[in-house]
Amino acid sequence: MISLEVNAQHLTRFETSQLGSTLTNMMKAARLHKIRAELRIDQVPVPSMTPNDILVEVKASGICHSDLNYRDGVAPVAKLPITLGHEIAGVVVGKGRRVNGLRLGERVLVHYVSSCGRCVYCRTNHENYCNSYQMIGKDADGGFAQYVGIPAACAVKLPGTIPFEQAAIMGCAVPTAYHALRRARVQPKETVVVLGAGGLGMHAVQLAKKIFRAGRVIAVDRFEWKLKQAKKFGASSVVNAVSDDPVRAVTRITSGMLADVVLDFVGSEKTNQQSIECVGKGGRVVLVGIGARSMTVSPYRTIIGKEIEILGVDDHLKTELTQLVNLVRSGRVDLSRSVTHRVALEEINEGLRILVDEDEKPIRVVASMGD
Numbered sequence: 001m002i003s004l005e006v007n008a009q010h011l012t013r014f015e016t017s018q019l020g021s022t023l024t025n026m027m028k029a030a031r032l033h034k035i036r037a038e039l040r041i042d043q044v045p046v047p048s049m050t051p052n053d054i055l056v057e058v059k060a061s062g063i064c065h066s067d068l069n070y071r072d073g074v075a076p077v078a079k080l081p082i083t084l085g086h087e088i089a090g091v092v093v094g095k096g097r098r099v100n101g102l103r104l105g106e107r108v109l110v111h112y113v114s115s116c117g118r119c120v121y122c123r124t125n126h127e128n129y130c131n132s133y134q135m136i137g138k139d140a141d142g143g144f145a146q147y148v149g150i151p152a153a154c155a156v157k158l159p160g161t162i163p164f165e166q167a168a169i170m171g172c173a174v175p176t177a178y179h180a181l182r183r184a185r186v187q188p189k190e191t192v193v194v195l196g197a198g199g200l201g202m203h204a205v206q207l208a209k210k211i212f213r214a215g216r217v218i219a220v221d222r223f224e225w226k227l228k229q230a231k232k233f234g235a236s237s238v239v240n241a242v243s244d245d246p247v248r249a250v251t252r253i254t255s256g257m258l259a260d261v262v263l264d265f266v267g268s269e270k271t272n273q274q275s276i277e278c279v280g281k282g283g284r285v286v287l288v289g290i291g292a293r294s295m296t297v298s299p300y301r302t303i304i305g306k307e308i309e310i311l312g313v314d315d316h317l318k319t320e321l322t323q324l325v326n327l328v329r330s331g332r333v334d335l336s337r338s339v340t341h342r343v344a345l346e347e348i349n350e351g352l353r354i355l356v357d358e359d360e361k362p363i364r365v366v367a368s369m370g371d
Helices: 008-013 065-072 164-169 173-183 199-210 224-232 246-253 269-278 300-304 318-330 345-356
Strands: 014-016 026-032 040-045 053-063 087-096 107-110 147-151 155-157 191-195 216-221 237-240 259-264 279-287 309-312 339-343 364-368
Touching (some): 026 345, 053 107, 053 164, 087 164, 107 164, 155 318, 164 364, 173 199, 191 269, 199 216, 224 237, 339 345
Parallel strands (some): 339 364
Antiparallel strands (some): 014 087, 026 040, 107 155
16 A cells, blocks of 8 residues: 655645555556557656645546547547546545545545636536536546545545445446436426436436436337346336337337437437437437537427427536435435446556446446455
8 A cells, every 4th residue: 555755845735644654655547648549557646735635545436438538539638648537436645734624534435526616606506617627537637546636625525334436436427317317307207218328327217216206217228238227227118229219119108298308328419319309398308428429400390399408417516426425325326236347447448448348238347446
């Protein structure tokens, strides 16, 4: 285990725990050096901190499809090289002198949205709109490392009853789905269609059924194993998009009424169009998945003619993370089947490969650094 180099300058800025007998200021990190290239395991300095920061020893870091988008240039990162990883759970091992309310040794979940905390958006609980927004793991170094330095405001306290691996995926895969359902204003007994039963879509199925009490949840995907899992997560009906046209299937299942809410976790040109065609009059389409192509709609035939809403989802809110911690702790949300694969930090590229290998049947892959 690595410990921090402690000197007089550091002690004037932050408190630190001693994590071993051999003091060092270096750590391992999986960093992206070049777009469309594998991540490289580097020895880099342990992050320094400002008086408002904390240092987190990473215990688990989820591997997300967004990490693939950053690696492959679909979505740009702020710098190269950069340490990816935005689904982070760990233990506080250092804190700045202005940090209150967090103890050394405390278990935390990281809210990857780093915002100014002062603007009108931050003050009204919309920190994901902040003009100074930075994403940990995309704009700043993230959690594919032994340690990560973050603003203390990004830490959410984590009870000991929630395993670090489950907590890690609560950093993105679960709250983004939760935020999408909240944005959609899902009401009890409504019909919800989930396009794409991957890591986010699978949790949207469970949340829609258990927490939002949707009357019918229809999961659509191209892979039969995902649809079988979606049934276990609470889907009322499933549609294989290879053997059945999703729009016709939703029309059939709903007796022509279509859906009240459609969530697109794929983001392709095709699923964008299917989302609009699957939603009924007065319904809401929620776009979550990041696609490379633009979508085209006929305003009169779709938005105006059916009076539908098209909503975008960009990340989630810290308050939603706190709500989810309580839901998981109480047993109302079950993440015990969500993490299907585990890799070591040194195996991060294998984890990225598993995430897109349907033969592996991944729901969520986590880089685990120990208890």
